[in-house]
Amino acid sequence: MTSxxxxxxxxxVGDGVDPAAAGPGGAAPVLLAxxxxxxxxxxxxxxDPVDAPARRPRQALRPWRLLPTPTGTPxxxxxxxxxxxxxxxxxxxxxxxxxxxxxxxxxxxxHLAQAPLLVLVASALWIAGGVTSGFALVFLFVVTALERRIxxxxxxxxxxxxxxxxxxxxxxxxxxxxxAGSLPDSSLHRLDYGISFGVMTCIGALAGLLPAWARWxxxxxxxxxAVAGLLNSSDPMTDWGHLLSLVLGxxxxxxxxxxxxxxxxxAPLLGDLGHPALRxxxxx
Numbered sequence: 001m002t003s004x005x006x007x008x009x010x011x012x013v014g015d016g017v018d019p020a021a022a023g024p025g026g027a028a029p030v031l032l033a034x035x036x037x038x039x040x041x042x043x044x045x046x047x048d049p050v051d052a053p054a055r056r057p058r059q060a061l062r063p064w065r066l067l068p069t070p071t072g073t074p075x076x077x078x079x080x081x082x083x084x085x086x087x088x089x090x091x092x093x094x095x096x097x098x099x100x101x102x103x104x105x106x107x108x109x110x111h112l113a114q115a116p117l118l119v120l121v122a123s124a125l126w127i128a129g130g131v132t133s134g135f136a137l138v139f140l141f142v143v144t145a146l147e148r149r150i151x152x153x154x155x156x157x158x159x160x161x162x163x164x165x166x167x168x169x170x171x172x173x174x175x176x177x178x179x180a181g182s183l184p185d186s187s188l189h190r191l192d193y194g195i196s197f198g199v200m201t202c203i204g205a206l207a208g209l210l211p212a213w214a215r216w217x218x219x220x221x222x223x224x225x226a227v228a229g230l231l232n233s234s235d236p237m238t239d240w241g242h243l244l245s246l247v248l249g250x251x252x253x254x255x256x257x258x259x260x261x262x263x264x265x266x267a268p269l270l271g272d273l274g275h276p277a278l279r280x281x282x283x284x
Contacts (some may be wrong), residue, residue: 006124066143067282074230075152076143083139083195087131100195104125107167109188110177120164128194135196142199146206150259155202158252162201166245167192196238197245208256222246 067078090098105122112119127136137146147155172193177183200222207218226246229239 014235018280039054045080057237063264065148066141066144068147073144073147073152075156076147078139079143080140082125083127083136084131084138086125087127087136090126091130095223103191105193106190108190109171109178112168114124115141120167122197123193124160124163124195124198126193126195128196135194135199138203138261139195139199142202146202146209149206149263150223150256151263158204158205158249158256159198162205162245162248163195164197165248166201166241170241171245190237196239200242200245201249204246205252205256207250208253208281209260227256 018223026104049259065070065072068080070077092100101105105119105126107119107123113174127133130136143155143159145246146158150158154156178185207222210218222247226239226243229242230236233239
């Protein structure tokens, strides 16, 4: 029986050594039994960068994006300036003129029957309670966040669509009740203005574009606010309008998912947005 001498570090044909793993001169690395993570094993354990899934770079936190800017969110920025101007005039203008303007902007049954489009727009130019009210502060953050996700034109559609639909849905029963004799004629001239219906609609809409950890707490907080107002019964028509506006925003989620996908493609802005169409595609 003859034996064949082998050079140290060499390998015979048929030993299962990958030629690509051979070192300089074609010599394959020697793997010692019982020694973990040797050089050859470490090289084999490194995944191919082609097969490895691509990781998105983490975006730095930018707190200033929470507020409107003239270039990033032109609709919210210009609308906020307009509301600031009307609120300043309401606080410092002639009281009789301010009262006349507010009454003329009211979306009561009489004005809706005479000039519906005019009063629906005019009523959204004022903030009930001024710039220090809760809805004014929520407007800045919620409408800004919504516009950054779906754009200015679509945000305006959501805001004014919710404002108009909720207003009509709450005022039309008043007109029918007056005609039926259930309410006095003075109900046809009730003072009704402000941005709260549009803001509540945007809250419900924005919730559908957030990750689950932020979506459901936002819906719960807004729903609690609307239901608490109904239980207090301070202004039932307005409180019903707040709840209806929130529901309108929630029911608009499929449309918002479609808009968001058109605007930014399938990659979500802040992780999984909760809809299959907005998730990053898997590579085969």
